[in-house]
Amino acid sequence: MADTTFRSDAPPVDPKLASLWETKPGFFGWLSSVDHKEIGKRYLVTAFLFLLIGGLEALVMRAQLARPDQALLTPAQYNQLFTMHGVTMVFLYALPMLSGFSNYLWPLLLGSRDMAFPRLNAFSYWVYLAAGVFIYSTFLIGQAPNAGWFNYVPLAGKEYDPGVNIDVYALGLIFLGISTTVGAINFIVSLMRTRAPGMSVNRMPILVWGTLTASVANLFAIPALSAACLLLWLDRQFGMHFYDPVGGGQPLLWQHLFWVFGHPWVYALVLPAMGIVSDALPTFCRRPLVGYTAVALATVATMVVGFGVWVHHMFATGLPGLALSFFGAASMVIAIPSAVSVFAWIGTIWTGRPVFKTPFYYFAGFILLFVIGGVSGFMTAAVPLDWQLTDTYFIVAHLHYVLLGINVFPVIGGLYYWFPKFTGRMADERLGKLGFWVSFVGFNLAFLPMHLTGLRGMPRRIYTYPAHMGWDLSNLLISIGAVVLAVGILITIYNFVVSLRRGAPAGPNPWDAATLEWAVASPPPAYNFRRIPIIASRHPLWEDRLDHVDARSVIDSDIVLDEGRETIATSVLDAEADSILRMPGDSLAPLMLSLALLVLFFALLWSGWWLAGAAGLLCVLITAVWLAPTANPVMTEEVARG
């Protein structure tokens, strides 16, 4: 029987498993690692760097906009900055950050030793990194994308933007889409196959629900963006006419395709982050989440409705009144599942016993920001009012409350929460709380006045503005707030860096949390679980203290599986073991394929067709070697029991 009491020691290290699962030391070992925890950390660090780059871009823009009629930046520079700020935050930071959490945590949360496709996981990261490099490759030569993150044609067409700027955008997002797509497939199949016995769908943490929902949505949303970008590139490169009205194309085709992608994407950026809160907040309220089923269903419902509301980004494009009414009403409906989650969180705090640790501050702050971002979204869903609000700073305020409030705050809270698990050390509480208050005050100082600026008619995407429009004071406040927010983020980074070396040792479960990742050592061993756990409830580590739970999970069961890199596969709904999965070992193939793709995309960018052909051929060869079947497979195996 497993020991699940508080302050339990982590299970002892199993040398045989360690030798099977650990990545070889050295540079090539590092490059070939397929350990989901390693990949997760790479995602987190890379995405955080992009957050800082995007933040710096924002600060430069705020310097320009602090006073009217300034000329620190030329319009051309400003346009590239705001475009890259958006592209960076929306594409290179927000989702990859959440993928980092999910990559690191999923197998630990689900009781598995790795994701379903470990090499694909590594590939997904390398492609993300390569696409990030690709998208930034023309930034320093002053030819970065410059038509806004939603890149409307014909402004983004060859005639009005003849440089390489938009080609980088179109190809870069197709490239990045490969990473997101294979990542999404990996999450979905991992969910279907690699859960511990007993981890049935009604016991999965909400973060898993959030990432699952986002992944399924991405499978159907990303192709819309890829198609839109492909058609744009064909228009620009080969003179086709998808978007050009003179040749029978339609500028609105871009908007439909883009927003069919864009709106579900926005939910993909927030649902896993909301999952972080739903899972971690209860730890600090010392009770299970209120309304687990309702929150899980609300997560899925948000996305389902989210696929039917893309037109609310296009209310001012001259659509007929009936369409406006339908999409306006549908957009209002989304408020309902969001309200379910908010009340579930408040109910959890209300009936719980809050413990004021740093992560709790971020989660509590998040709830307030979520509501502010939610009600401003409700205002923009009101079609006729949106005709005033759209494309003003009101929208800028709204989307920052949504993306910073619902993504960045839970993300930083999540980093504090799992910092001990990632590193084995506790982050400093004093610096943590200071960082929170500075960030929280700076954030609201920057973005609350922005609503008013928008109501006073300041259009977005203007590189400067005349004096005496009623915007001077609020813009100054916004710029000051941006600096304060930046200081808050710096304090947070400082805390992480210092705590990484000097933090107190954490032990396996410093917060006395309920979920599986806290049952293993901090940081976890390469193989995650010494024995495959058998799960009996939603709260494996709290069972003996919850009066309504009779079941007992077995963390250190008798299922060993140490004949190779193995984990157990279970059925989709009830998680009954049905086979043993032989997991692939470390490999350089994912990196090689990503590099070949990078060459391919650069060749396409600069119209080097022969090079593109050669790189494409190389991709085929690497893939064939990667996927080749092994010579002498094992057929069946007893479950090795300890």
Added chain:
Amino acid sequence: MSGEPLSYLEAAGPAARPLTQLAWGLGAVSLVVVAVIAIALAAAIWRQRSTPADARALEFVGGSGEGLRWIYVGLAISVPVLAVCTVWVLMVLGQVLHPARPTALTLQVTAHQWWWEVRYLSPSGGEAFTTANEIHIPAGAPVRVELTSPDVIHSFWVPKLAGKMDVIPGAKNVTWIQAASPGRYRGQCAEFCGLQHARMAFFVIADAPADFSVWRARQLASPTAPVDANAAAGAGVFANHCASCHTVAGTPSGGLVGPDLSHLAGRTTLAAGMIPNDPRHLSDWIADPQAIKPGALMPRTLLTSTERAQVVAYLQTLN
């Protein structure tokens, strides 16, 4: 005009007023929601907080309390509010989609990178004419605005008179504006359209109906030949250097690339609402448009300072 020319918290016509009411109404609902949630959140946090001294805090785990009631009650309150707001929104939509009575005047507005061309259609057999960046309308009457673009997407927006309507190449969108009383209302392109999107403003000037008739008649009049020698010389310079892009109705100058300059002296601003229309600014603008509005499609003209002064003198006569 107040100090907030683009604010839509104050409306000046029937196409904008219901939107402003909606803004205040939904804004108030939003503030109440935020306040209620903030109070509930604060109360929840402070109600049973564990103190730092409570060393056993982390060991306590509570079972399933009465938390679900929050979801039931919360939804029971918020869903009806949401439903009522949705109905209100749809009613307002129906209210502002079309003007209450037929429009008497139709304007064809063409949005260019980065200025506005305005064509007044003949009311009934009368002559049509074109102007730029300043739109005169008769106060108290709804005006139909037909929107087209020859280049990229723009958005036509006069916040105090109506919501936005995008101007999309290859399509003709239609909106309407109406000013309740005479006044000067600022407009602005609201869809990012390139380098000088920020400086793509315009003005709607609502005149008393009699004043509007006078203005209209003046727009239809042909310019009188300049008497002043300087201005007369300027007419020649204009014909040589400016006429390939600009039109002055009633003269041979008929360029279609830049704004129509007929009756330029009657306008109050230059460069799409950016700088005042006076001889000094006009001269600076002609000398080096790129210094004032970098990226604007008007090139630097190679005029001597004398020629420039002559052109300015000529343009001053076009009233």
Added chain:
Amino acid sequence: MADVLVPDAPLPVAPVGRLASGWYGMVFLIATEAALFVYLLFSYFYLASQSPGAWPPTGAPDLLIASLNTAVLLASSLAAWWGQRGMEKGARGQLITGLIVALGLGAIFVGVQVHEWMGKSFTPATDAYGSLFFTITGLHIVHVVIGLLILACLAFWASMGRFTAARHVHLTVGILYWHFVDVVWLVVFTALFLTPRLGFG
């Protein structure tokens, strides 16, 4: 409880059949690829609905050769399926024959399709219809070529004896993709060749 969740009998070691992660992976890859074609066809019908003139501008494309070519591709799918069935019975020769026939028919399809392209009176740069026609059929051809590469790999691995009657998940997964390429063509064929004859274009 644990007894139900984990049987005492030996468990199969995946990848076998639908226990293989790869099979699920391919199903979802197909789902996202199918979505890509849905969006392209959405673009086709959207631009068709907005077109002021006749659609297609040059009249509906010829049916005869395209229909025959469709039959060729269907036959190719059939051959691959027949080969796979052979392997399930342990008949490696049947598998290799099936794969080679499928490859041959697929190559004929590509050849005929390219020949059809040559005969068009319009190019991708002529108008929106041309752009759509060549892009949609072109993207499909790209998928056919990828499918042919997969079939070639499968034939190669089969000849090396990498598949057995019980264990051939690569085959199942690869041929599933080939069937998908086939089904996509049926949809593309219906949209581009048949709907213009239905009178609402």
